Amino acid sequence: MRIQVDQNSLSNHISVVQKGISNRTTLQILDGILLETVNNKLKLTATDLEIRIETYLDCDIIEEGAVVVDSKIFGNIIKKLPNAPVNINIEENNINITCESSEFNILGNPASEYPELPTIINQNSFEIPKDLFKSAIRQTVFATTQDETRPILTGVLLEVSNGIGSFVALDGYRLALRSIPINLKEDIKIVIPGRVLGELNKILDDKDELTITTAPGHIIFDMGDTVVSSRLLEGQFLNYKDIIRKEHKTNLRVDRKKFQDSLERASLLAKEEKANLVKLNIANNEINIKSNSEIGNVNEQISSAQEGEDINIAFNSKYVIDGIKAIDSEEIELFFMGSLNPCIINPVEDENYTYLVLPVRLAQEDY
Structure with a gap:
């Protein structure tokens, strides 16, 4: 694999996918970012098997390929390089990085060792302005619990009925409810992990629309160049309307x-x-x-x-x-x-x- 890519753009995209890496992973390969050339772009993927973040950026592809590189080391190297074209050359998982007068050689892992991610079959899809979605997250996610013994309450309930989406978070001591219009004919009731929404809030800008797709057990947030997917939480959410x-x-x-x-x-x-x-x-x-x-x-x-x-x-x-x-x-x-x-x-x-x-x-x- 041989590519040339803009340093600033690559550094920004690394920061985005790093939000999908958990500090508590037991699989060493999941400390890495999967780099691969896809459709004339460089694709970066990170996952902890609960959250998956994929992001695409423009680059000059000289030779196709894929490799897994340690997230922290790679991110720190790219961040410290000058704002100039970065050349990445990979042979047998040996990664050579050059930029102006700087050169690094680090060891990667085979892309074949990166876990296969499940194919998600889309069910319901709707669009929502990013600024509206961000405000709904900001006004609710703080009220989720950090207590892992009540996993369903670590997430935010999204209930869509009659064109109104209700975001609900509660931890046993307080409850936050935000309602926004959502153009979706079908009714849905899902619980999104609070960590996913917290990370999304950091990634999202305030421009344009966000496409949200739900599927059995999963949710996908499509921002164009970046796609975040996550497992949904299972269990019975409390009947907040009675409270x-x-x-x-x-x-x-x-x-x-x-x-x-x-x-x-x-x-x-x-x-x-x-x-x-x-x-x-x-x-x-x-x-x-x-x-x-x-x-x-x-x-x-x-x-x-x-x-x-x-x-x-x-x-x-x-x-x-x-x-x-x-x-x-x-x-x-x-x-x-x-x-x-x-x-x-x-x-x-x-x-x-x-x-x-x-x-x-x-x-x-x-x-």
């Missing part, structure tokens, strides 16, 4: 940034071993935010537009702050149904995003 209650006794309208800043200051004295606890006393159109620990205590007060009963309630400050950060609007609404029931947070005049967080149970005299 989001419509009735409430208290609702507040508050400036999002001021509320976030006050919570962040209060959380400075909230200890992790005490669930990052902050207490909210809501009365007379004011929210009094308290936090105390052995170090000291803090009191924050902000004004709000209140309707309904006064309430004392406590939260893990991290969970509330995470949800508020995901909201773009200047004002938010908070809905309460008592100190032991979840709080629902919505952007003002936007029904497409809902965030729900469970309170921490405290005795009344602890407020």
Whole structure:
């Protein structure tokens, strides 16, 4: 195999496929990137057998071929080369890399040792603007759990019904729901691994459309030059619709940034071993935010537009702050149904995003 390729373009494409390589792989070959010439382009492939990333870039092909090269070594070499044409010459898995006055010789592995990837038969396909998809990921994926004992909750549910796609993530303490229009006649209900969506969010730009294809047990994200495919998570996702209650006794309208800043200051004295606890006393159109620990205590007060009963309630400050950060609007609404029931947070005049967080149970005299 002999090719000439632009250094900057190759380095960027290596960075993309490296996101498909897991640190926990038991197969040494999966630490590598498969390089192969396909249809007058250089194709790079990386997989951990759960996620697969393929990306294509233009190059001058002098001789066809394929090889597996260590991802970290190859990536570091290409990144440090000058921004000039890179010549790659491979003979019997010996890889010679030259660029201007630099020359490297490294050992690769036969492409035949790279695992065969399953053929995925497409079932449903739809297009979605990349910026809309990115915002749906950003507003939900943070609420997935990292607890591997509940694997179904490490993913985001995508439920499409009547032309509306609902992205849902929950971890047992909070729930994030974002709805967007999706032009698909069939109804689907799948759970996408959170790690895949997190990596996609780093790869996607904000331009043009993204094509998503679902197949039994798999999902494919086609961005043109780059294709990401992944296994879907198996299992029964919780019935999130039963968790989001419509009735409430208290609702507040508050400036999002001021509320976030006050919570962040209060959380400075909230200890992790005490669930990052902050207490909210809501009365007379004011929210009094308290936090105390052995170090000291803090009191924050902000004004709000209140309707309904006064309430004392406590939260893990991290969970509330995470949800508020995901909201773009200047004002938010908070809905309460008592100190032991979840709080629902919505952007003002936007029904497409809902965030729900469970309170921490405290005795009344602890407020």
